[in-house]
Amino acid sequence: MLTFSHLILGLFQALLLLAAAPLVSGLSRMVRAKLHTRHGPGLLQDYRDIAKLLTRQDLTPPNSGFAFRSMPAVMLTTVLVIATGIPMLTRFTPVAPIGDLITVIYLFALARFFFSLSGIDSGSSFSGIGGSRELTMGVLVEPVMLLSLFVAALLAGSTNLGAIGSAIADGHVRSATATVIAALSFAYAIYIELGKLPYDMAEAEQELQEGPLTEYSGPSLALIKWAMALKQTVVVAWFVGVFLPFGSAPEMTVFGLLFGLVAFAIKLVLIFAAVGVVENSVARVRFRLTPQHSWVGVGAASLAFVFYLVGL
């Protein structure tokens, strides 16, 4: 049921995340600096970076076309659209048509598709290889994501993210073991999607893994950096909304929303702090070995599916 207040709530939480995203990425940078025992940038450094880039000149390679120019806007808006549909402050999805797991997965795939397409479209061979690396990563992560979410959807009896979250929060899922395994494998997929070590490094735009960024400059680069920070936040919010919905508001009341906001902020900070610790205590894994790791995720998700089938 989509009412006007739901729409407003969806827009509010999307804009809230958009405003908070550089803060979250600033937090990971701060955690990394602390773990390296160096001074490091301040918490607001990413706001300053984006503001500086927005005032610079936007240069495009002569051979680039439509996909290259539209990618920053497409990526940012796609992630914003996803953010309106994910249950964050509330148990239910604010904009129900978007808060469906299949829609969300495809919207993420759309953002990824444009990201790697822009790499190929820029005309630089280095960017092109970076783009294909990004797609390979997607092929490896998405099966884990799909399978674990499908298990959760089967257990809850709905593909709506809010319905899955409320079923888990109320303990209405049939199998606790299957839910926990599905949650763990989904968390693993989310971790790869975050673009952190040992699989990726979202900030390393000089390297192959963020190759599509090579040719961007000025406001476009600012938008992409902002979109990537937003994507990390939204992806974690997705996990929180589905598998850790505790503390969010079951009804739409002012007090409930405020409490939900506080609970959501605490969960977000805790998860990013934990991710920061993991990220800085591992070495980078060779890309050739990534499939072996991600297949373990597929195995765990299929085990969760079997647990659901057997009724454990």
Place this chain on the structure above:
Amino acid sequence: MNGFLIVNGLSGLLIVSSLLVTLAGNPANSARFYALQSFILVMLFVALAGATGSGELYLWSFTALLTKVILVPAIMYRAFRRLSDPAIGTGAVMPTALSIVGAAVALILCFVVASKVTLPAADAIKPALAVSLALFFIGLACIVAQRNILKQVFGYCLMENGSHLTLALLAPNAPELVEIGIATDAIFAVVVMAALGSRIFDTLHTLDARQLTSLKG
């Protein structure tokens, strides 16, 4: 009815812990995970005793706590801790992901078999019965698809846990004597196998089952 739900839920954890035992990096870690699995098994016995009202099962869970959670893992941990063969790696023949999928497939097949069982006692606990069968086959697979002879001992232990669970599920009122028979059997088997493993390592300096092709000493 609720008690049987707990039994089924705990049996799911048995599958997870058996995979941890099988996939652990070295035998000492496997011993820790095996203690964890036995502890889950003991809790399952207690839950089952509460659900069926069987007094014997409480006694079973107590002896299982002594033998399987404390004694057998301690023996294996002490014996296996000092034996290491870097050349063998984890010793697994199959990739990790394939082992997990294999366990899932085994569980499905066992569930198909268990759903054919028409005993009135087995109605509420069919998932747990499927797990007990699957546990047996995971143990068997651990013996077959593992080159490290110490990890193969854990395969035997998993099979033994599986058959123990089957017995508890289908005959919760069996006398304590049966339990003692199973428990002592397992302890002596593990002691003998641990001694054999140590002797093999001392003589041949390898833990790889494929290297054991000649008689020595």
